[in-house]
């Protein structure tokens with residue numbers, strides 16, 4: 216066989232005048248040689264490694280990234296979910312995000328706004344489940360599933376999802392595993408939306424009212440963290456907590472430092488920082504978020520109704536005491552109206 220091959224190669228250099236038939240023979244021999252060499256290759260590789268090569272080829276990225284600016288490439292993904300097929304949207308780029316927040320910072324409202332966008336799926340507080348956050352391997356497994364578009368929730372959209380994420384509270388295993396999580400986010404090109412509240416006193420009132428309702432279940436025996444009607448909101452806002460002014464300042468300080476430390480530890484992640492107060496007073500801040508996620512600008516809507524709309528002085532039982540405790544301190548600004556509804 217090798218001899219024939221050599222002969223064929225030799226024949227190629229035959230004079231120009233050789234008849235067509237001879238050329239055909241040379242061509243046939245060349246093809247045979249090719250097939251032979253190829254089959255030898257396959258035999259040597261063995262069927263296992265061969266199928267591995269084929270698989271790698273199939274899994275290789277078929278989508279054209281050339282229109283993506285180089286600085287964006289790490290953040291552009293083409294997931295291939297195993298639970299369904301993305302069909303014609305296979306090459307629609309997908310951005311990975313996480314809303315990083317703390318309880319009663321408006322993140323529930325914010326998430327419903329994002330989910331009203333046809334190309335955004337934010338899957339809620341998936342790490343409120345203790346088992347999923349019990350250790351880093353469990354966390355990574357969950358993250359992999361979400362970012363592979365295989366997490367099924369009421370927020371799941373169609374094949375053309377362009378931004379996939381969820382809501383993560385700092386105390387849901389995020390602070391506890393911050394180093395590994397920042398690594399994961401940087402490695403996999405996940406962006407973070409830091410959503411926090413400036414007025415920690417208002418946040419505290421909201422937390423106390425929410426805990427109160429968790430216990431009393433004021434709306435026909437069900438606890439609701441978020442409401443959809445003004446009537447429900449008014450019922451929940453009736454509760455006026457009494458604050459312990461002895462521990463108030465240290466509580467505020469603790470909450471403030473907890474968040475600051477967390478953000479310092481997560482700052483290597485690509486991120487945008489949004490404050491709840493800014494969103495309330497200026498909805499165009501939302502467009503900044505859409506631009507950050509690289510999804511088309513659209514009007515976003517939410518059915519959530521704000522619970523506490525009255526001035527703080529009407530929402531705290533011992534307002535005078537609280538005022539005196541904070542007046543003249545670094546938290547004095549929390550006493551003032553910082554937004555108008």
Ligand SMILES: *[C@@H]1O[C@H](CO)[C@@H](O)[C@H](O)[C@H]1NC(C)=O
Pocket residue numbers: 279280281282
């Ligand atoms: C990728 O897209 C660019 C611009 O649309 C085009 O010039 C290029 O030929 C495409 N490459 C492939 C491999 O399809």
Ligand SMILES: *[C@@H]1O[C@H](CO)[C@@H](O)[C@H](O)[C@H]1NC(C)=O
Pocket residue numbers: 307308333334373375376377510511
């Ligand atoms: C958004 O979703 C629509 C409808 O599914 C789709 O036609 C469009 O291509 C998507 N946009 C992006 C940027 O993926």
Ligand SMILES: *[C@@H]1O[C@H](CO)[C@@H](O)[C@H](O)[C@H]1NC(C)=O
Pocket residue numbers: 346347349350352353
């Ligand atoms: C991590 O947590 C999961 C779920 O709680 C558990 O099944 C698994 O054994 C844990 N893994 C390690 C390494 O601790």
Ligand SMILES: *[C@@H]1O[C@H](CO)[C@@H](O)[C@H](O)[C@H]1NC(C)=O
Pocket residue numbers: 298299367368
């Ligand atoms: C997601 O869940 C819904 C209902 O829970 C179900 O109808 C749907 O088929 C599921 N989708 C996938 C892809 O598993």
Ligand SMILES: *[C@@H]1O[C@H](CO)[C@@H](O)[C@H](O)[C@H]1NC(C)=O
Pocket residue numbers: 434435
């Ligand atoms: C729940 O309570 C409200 C008044 O608090 C009432 O108007 C409504 O009909 C009740 N709904 C149900 C399902 O019981």
Ligand SMILES: *[C@@H]1O[C@H](CO)[C@@H](O)[C@H](O)[C@H]1NC(C)=O
Pocket residue numbers: 459460461462
């Ligand atoms: C207020 O907080 C202080 C310090 O934590 C505590 O010693 C005190 O018992 C608290 N007072 C009330 C009424 O809970």
Ligand SMILES: *[C@@H]1O[C@H](CO)[C@@H](O)[C@H](O)[C@H]1NC(C)=O
Pocket residue numbers: 497499500503
């Ligand atoms: C509202 O937010 C946008 C985008 O962040 C900003 O450009 C604009 O100046 C803000 N407007 C006001 C009145 O603060």
Ligand SMILES: *[C@@H]1O[C@H](CO)[C@@H](O)[C@H](O)[C@H]1NC(C)=O
Pocket residue numbers: 542543
């Ligand atoms: C707040 O403190 C300032 C001095 O720091 C004092 O002049 C002012 O009267 C205080 N306000 C109230 C309402 O007590």
